[in-house]
Amino acid sequence: MRSMKKMTAVILAAAMAMSLSACGGGKGIEKAGDSTTAAAAPESSEAAGTEAAAGEETTAAAEEEASASQIIIGSAMTYSSLDPAHSYDWDAEMVLHSVYQSMVTVDPTDESKILPSAAKEWTISDDGLTYVFTLNEGVKFTTGKEMKAEDVAYCLNRVKGVKGNPSFLLDTVDSVEATGDYEVTVKLNAVNPALLSILTRGSMAIYDSEVAAANGGTCDESDTFQAYIDANPSMGAGSYQITAYTSGSEVIMEKYADAQKQGSIDKVIIRNIPDASTQQMEIEAGDIDFALDLTADQTALLEGKENLQTVTSKTFDIFFLMLNASEEYGKELANPKVREALKYAIDYEGICALAGNGAFTPAGIIPSGFLGYAGESTVTRDVEKAKSLLAEAGYPDGFTFNCGVIPDMAPDGVSFMMNAEKIQSDLAEVGVTMNIDSQEVSVYLESYRDGTEQAVIGQWGPDYYDSNNQLAFLPGNTVGLRAGWTEDMAPELAALGAEAAQETDDTVREQQFLDIQKMMDEADAPYIVYLQAGRTWAVNSRVQNIVPSAAFVLEFADLKVAQ
Amino acid sequence: MKHSVQKFIRKNPLAAVGIVIWAVFILCAVLAPVIAPYDPAVQDLASRFQAPGSAHWFGTDSFGRDIFSRVIYGAQISIPSGILVVILSCAFGSLYGAVAGYFGKVVDEVLMRIADIILSFPAILLAMALAAALGKSVLNAILAIAVVAWPKYARMMRGLVLTVRESEYVTSERVIGQNRMTILLKTIIPNCMSSVLVLASTDVGTAILTFAGLSFLGMGVSPPTAEWGYMVSDGVAILEYWWISFFPGASIFLVSIGANFIGDAIRDILDPRMKTEV
Structure with missing residues (x-):
């Protein structure tokens, strides 16, 4: 009798442990189950054709599909x-x-x-x-x-x-x-x-x-x-x-x-x-x-699988670490020297390798493919330089700051959390502690848009495909203000930006955009752009x-x- | 001495297993810096997703971190937090229930309805809501779980106090003019404690499981802290790399079940009334 009870205890504990893993993993598995049953009928691939033949009712549907082609994304x-x-x-x-x-x-x-x-x-x-x-x-x-x-x-x-x-x-x-x-x-x-x-x-x-x-x-x-x-x-x-x-x-x-x-x-x-x-x-x-939202680690596993192809393409989406320039919210980060130090502390190659799908680091806010793109970044990681810059700024033993991150989002298959964990580990090596502050999207957006975050991991997908769109990053503009960067902190940059927004001659515009990015770099703008994402889809062959x-x-x- | 150990193992083989499991994990937690072959937070992008092997016994995760080391360090979080949850909820819950039961009438009604309100929420949902509202930290997660866990202690304690309150030894104390608070604290509570401790000991496993659940859902620890629940969630994105989730998951399983085995044994020893067999 007692051993029976203990057996029950064992089974219960096992069930509890399993239900734990089912909480998140199961979310996916359950869904997969649902949609498999749903997909069996309308699916028109050869495999589904044979599957459907098993049921009497679906045979007719399968025949109908043979003539009507369909894809599911x-x-x-x-x-x-x-x-x-x-x-x-x-x-x-x-x-x-x-x-x-x-x-x-x-x-x-x-x-x-x-x-x-x-x-x-x-x-x-x-x-x-x-x-x-x-x-x-x-x-x-x-x-x-x-x-x-x-x-x-x-x-x-x-x-x-x-x-x-x-x-x-x-x-x-x-x-x-x-x-x-x-x-x-x-x-x-x-x-x-x-x-x-x-x-x-x-x-x-x-x-x-x-x-x-x-x-x-x-x-x-x-x-x-x-x-x-x-x-x-x-x-x-x-x-x-x-x-x-x-x-x-x-x-x-x-x-x-x-x-x-x-x-x-x-x-x-x-x-x-x-x-x-x-x-x-x-x-x-x-x-x-089509599977549109796979991470690079997933597409790597699918590479070479029968019936599957991977399609890699470009995006204009840039990912950046925003470091608030205002004294009130940025605190240590308001110091340009500190921001410069952090720029040298980050391992860009590593982040891009983790993101995969052809990601690379652009030199500024203008992505590759846009007028005024300044080429790939030439900044490489230099731990010693970062440390000495920090010492110069008055933080020889480093400091601690908070960075807002949306934990479960991965636009273009680039996980914000993975970026954050990598940057956290890079900064730890120069003595800077970055606390990852996971936030619900709505909470994140509210405080980020109000400009009250000390730092965030952010992503910018252009609203339209023209470099003018990226001018939002300039002091006094939308993104600039989110980073506590007001017009009077860099009046020349703001003025050049306003000029570029109205310029119609492409050669002049290109030079203006290049100048803007150079000036931003020299001013240690409150963003470190660390990658431009690629995109990889897995597609049925x-x-x-x-x-x-x-x-x-x-x-x-x-x-x-x-x- | 040797004889009694053998006797204990023979009488409670599962409890012995539980004790061994816990001894191993407590040892891991205490000696983590000595046992762990790698720093749990150090990333090595050159060796990402390595399957379990001689260099990395439990393999590596998406950042090339050694999972064996992280599992060992994870014990430093899970075990103390599980125990702390039980201490907090048991201490508060039993005092609360004792007061309700002893003073009775309106006090009892009001206090127990408050407890009922908390019990009426699904425990994990309430804990999630609280943890999210309090902000992400280990201590907040512990508090959140303790807040949803105490009412069952209160209920049990109240029931026990109701029976003990009417017993002759309590009546005699009252007759000799003993202060009511003193009777409650010195006579009644100690007499009810053994049953509550039994509940507490079986609850440790549940507490660890709930804590891991909260971390799995993104509440509790922040990276780069190694915590089992969080590590499990790290691995579910890509099931091909099963070892990322499996080893921390197995640790959660072992520790919870070990706690249950030990709790069972404690019950058998402390509370013979609850034995179902004769």
């Missing part, structure tokens, strides 16, 4: 709405780009090249304040209505008017008007060399304005069209049409037969799989065709013709599936 969704006027998430770009046309688009291989899309041509006035676009004729929305200038004007005015996340992109736009059936005139209140680049964004999508106006669209803050657009099939003119969207869970898109650019795959499904290890399991099992883009992620219309 596993992605950690960051968006909760697909309304262009509110969308501001990097991964929503691939949906918006495929579902809607914008007036212009970018070359996926070179984001500085603007290509025509809904607009076939455009002219810019000499003062740089008036843009006139001429639209293609005969383009039809999925609703059957022809796309005209009034739709463009409506959609852009709606972006500006609803005061959503992307509204600020059009801050320099004074008015958008239909000046003919197929002619759109955009007037600016200040010269903005980045305007065309801004107009390529998914938020500048064009859809049927009549449907919008009839369903709550008012182009001001009382606008309620967002609820309608998220609940109904999309009404754009892109290669695909959203036929079903469940926020935070799934987007189903089907080919739009009358689109200008025809896709080859009939159906594209994006499924939210937040956990990277679950994505890895599902791509290995063939349940999904049946998918071909994959053209990744740093701007819109992936063009579904390009993709082909091997039969």
